[in-house]
Amino acid sequence: MRPFEFERASDNQSAIATFNDLRSADIDAVNAQIQYLAGGTTLIDLMKLDVMKPTKVIDINALQQANGNIEFKNNGLRLGAMARMSQVADHADIQQNYPVIAQALRLAASAQIRNMAAIGGNVLQRTRCTYFRDTSYANCNKRAPGSGCAALEGVNRSHAVLGVSDQCIATYPGDFAQALMALDAQVELDGPRGKRTIPFASLHKKPDQTPNIETSLTPGELITAFNVAAAPYAKRSLFLKVRDRESYEFALASAAVALDLDNSNVRQARIALGGVATVPWRAKEAEAALAGNKIDDVTAKRAADAAFADAKPREHNAFKIELGKRTLTRALLQAAAMEVPT
Amino acid sequence: MTDGTPGFSRRNFLATSAASTMSVALLDRGARAAPTPAQANPREPLKLTLKINGRDRELSLxxxxTLLDALREHAGLTGSKKGxxxxQCGACTVMMDGRRILSCLTFAASAQDHDITTIEGLAQTDGTLHPMQQAFIDHDAFQCGYCTPGQIMSAVACVKEGHANSDPDIREYxxxxxxxxxxxxxxxDAIKQAAPQMKEG
Structure with missing residues (x-):
């Protein structure tokens, strides 16, 4: 691992102030020379691999007090970004009122990692693309812009079929982000240029021609909280994850779904897909296919077909289209069959 | 298990033997290679105190x-394993403030001001094993034993978290x-034996 300066921040302002001297403020936060350290489960791993090379690391774990609260308000849920994955997953009220959030977190990683990883860092975890993680491959447009993409013609079984470009097909690896996507969460940020709130849907950027730019965060911007509205579909929501092994594995295909039903007619459907896309993927075509219709085997299947209509498979990952459709179909029918407390 | 007390151990024996066979090669290389230049931007070691198994350890790191290397290479506590x-493997699992974490993905500097418990801190001071340690022996819950310290730390946490109520629950957690x-x-099987004993104790 390369040498770095280590600092422990005592509050948001002192953490953010360390970025004041940073020149290149126009780059994506994940590429900045200074990095925040919370749980460390992505950053330290990638520093050991020489994929991330910060010269300064700001430990923000002392901000747990300020930014780690889970609050229920009349209009919804506020999740402090320093809350650990396990705290949110084990929260009884979240399990009952926002099941898709608790389930997405419980099915992710291992018990140890869920105790460590803060949910703010969780949504920023980097892709598991082998060619990104293994620096012996020269061609990675994420690591080295313009160097090409070894995955396009490489072993791409785990790669994305949605949101891909001719520069990058790396899969977004997380689960929790899909739950936030489906529930239309907002992200509270604090940074060198002040506070702002953005829709979660605008946090991640599709690779297009610049796969190295992964988020809309500027260097020094700190995720302080996620806000989730108490929408009618939140209680009838779930997360379904399909993977190569039963536990402690990334998704091959996942679906976060939330339904607002009038008997079996869909007032509103919210759908996000994981394991199959380059970013947390909102499936608006599938939502539109369901809205106003009765939900059954036929309409659920039709929605799944719509979700993957624009999928672009490579040599080894075409199976993800059928797997993704079946995952979504099953998730929708399970959500429709849920007994929802009133 | 001693708490880093020097004395004869397999580890010390191996380290000494390896050093004696390597010394010739190192001397030879040292005579030819220029001394390593000082870093342009030298970084001072961090002086920090880690509270490990109830004892404050002052370390310069x-x-x-990582916390794992601090435990193994600096505090002499080699129970936690590097897999x-x-x-990805859990062999380095320790407790921080009673919660299981991975010491390989934690910087030692981030572990300041927290209570660290390793496998060496599980047994009672008179040597009586923790019920989970005894259960692993009773059920032959290991073969080579390399993952065992991590398994036991994780198993203790699994019970304390309330996630040891069924076989599928134990497997998942x-x-x-x-x-x-x-x-x-x-x-x-070992976890199922130890779980009720831990509740009694």
Missing amino acids: DPRT CDHG MSGNLCRCAAYPNIV
Whole structure:
């Protein structure tokens, strides 16, 4: 691992102030020379691999007090970004009122990692693309812009079929982000240029021609909280994850779904897909296919077909289209069959 | 298990033997190679105190040192094991403030002001094993034993978290600890034996 300066921040302002001297403020936060350290489960791993090379690391774990609260308000849920994955997953009220959030977190990683990883860092975890993680491959447009993409013609079984470009097909690896996507969460940020709130849907950027730019965060911007509205579909929501092994594995295909039903007619459907896309993927075509219709085997299947209509498979990952459709179909029918407390 | 007390151990024996065979090669290389130049931007080691198994340990560490390396290489507590060193195997599992974490993905500097418990801190001071340690012996819950310290730390946490109520529950909440000897069925049995004993104790 390369040498770095280590600092422990005592509050948001002192953490953010360390970025004041940073020149290149126009780059994506994940590429900045200074990095925040919370749980460390992505950053330290990638520093050991020489994929991330910060010269300064700001430990923000002392901000747990300020930014780690889970609050229920009349209009919804506020999740402090320093809350650990396990705290949110084990929260009884979240399990009952926002099941898709608790389930997405419980099915992710291992018990140890869920105790460590803060949910703010969780949504920023980097892709598991082998060619990104293994620096012996020269061609990675994420690591080295313009160097090409070894995955396009490489072993791409785990790669994305949605949101891909001719520069990058790396899969977004997380689960929790899909739950936030489906529930239309907002992200509270604090940074060198002040506070702002953005829709979660605008946090991640599709690779297009610049796969190295992964988020809309500027260097020094700190995720302080996620806000989730108490929408009618939140209680009838779930997360379904399909993977190569039963536990402690990334998704091959996942679906976060939330339904607002009038008997079996869909007032509103919210759908996000994981394991199959380059970013947390909102499936608006599938939502539109369901809205106003009765939900059954036929309409659920039709929605799944719509979700993957624009999928672009490579040599080894075409199976993800059928797997993704079946995952979504099953998730929708399970959500429709849920007994929802009133 | 001694708490880093020097004396004869397999580890010291191996380290000494390796050093004696390497010394000739090192001397030879040292005579030819120029001394390593000082870093342009030298970084002072961090002086920090880690509270490990109830004892304060003062250590001087490079900021890059993980908690796992601090425990093994600096505090002399080699019970916690380095398997993958990337958070994929669980062999390095320790408790921080009573919660199980991976010491290989934690910087030692971040562990200041927290209570660290390792496998060495589990037994009572008179040597009586923790019920989980005894249960692993009773059920033959290991073969080579390399993953065992991590398995036991994780198993203790699994019970304390309330996630040891059924076989599927135990398997799910122990999935972060791999065992390449595949002693899994016996590990599940050991946890089922220790769980009620831990509640009594």
